[in-house]
Amino acid sequence: MDNNTSAISLGRLHIHSPLVLAPMAGYTDSPFRSIARAHGAGFTVTELVSAEGIVRDNKKTRKLLLFTEKERPLGIQIFGNNPEVMATAAGIVETLSPDFIDINMGCCSQKICSGGMGAALLRDAALLGKIAANVVRAVNVPVSAKIRIGWDFSSLNYKDTVRALEDAGVDFISVHGRTRSQMFSGNADWNSIAEIAEGARVPVIGNGDIASYDDAHRRMKESGCAAVMIGRGAVGNPWIFSGARPSLSEIVEQIIAHLDAMIAHYGEYGVILMRKHLVKYIHGFHGAAHFRVRLLQAKERKEVVHILGELHDAGKI
């Protein structure tokens, strides 16, 4: 499956494909990460995990940290704004043996930013640098940071941000080419990403709006990034990492395997949690609307499998 075997080094992290999975809360859980890896993703990352929650050993937080060998190379992403707590959390996370630790400096949600965390750190390069330096010092595994290009268009301070991260000793930096104020609107600014990649002393991973395998390679070539990160484009389309064009049967098989992995991980509730993936797997397929409505109402595995069987026989995908 992995026909994209150009090994690269991101500082001390070595990966076999430059197309990597983006962290996405509610999506990049253990089942989805192993699927992305099976299709050739260069690495996978957990969703953002609270450093405070890690230090307090919160039960829900602990579950977010679980992963299997199949997901490696795997990064655990932590967020917070207290340099000491971040260092302590990183030390705890390191005992789980991830392949790297990523620091969230780009989350745009109101809840995270109003607490001075995520993308809010972009407004304070000194604090951001201190957090990164503390985490780097606290662990032996590679450390990366994921940023946006700035807080808003009147403060595009990515040069200061990147310098602070380099000075802190991070292994690589992932850049989502939007400002915090854009949230997910507009387009990712790949010109700024290219400028960062050109000037940075560490490898840069470009991120934003990659919708296909060809897109990924074009963006990588044009921006000069060491690698590219794919988020929404991988949901319902893990083949984006290999460039393979799946047949109808392969798509149905993948959906059922994903569903089974969700049930194994979450219990029967996995069927409900699978819905957001299901709609993406069948998104855009001609004549699938009627099946989609039924799939979104199904509460049990056997119902979903039955409807997928009908959909397959009707040749609707």
Ligand SMILES: Cc1cc2nc3c(=O)[nH]c(=O)nc-3n(C[C@H](O)[C@H](O)[C@H](O)COP(=O)(O)O)c2cc1C
């Ligand atoms: C539902 C959702 C959840 C996300 N959660 C995270 C997260 O936990 N940590 C993070 O750094 N970025 C998160 N992001 C941002 C993505 O990693 C990525 O930067 C963004 O979606 C742009 O890439 P894309 O256009 O390939 O999706 C999230 C994005 C989405 C859509």
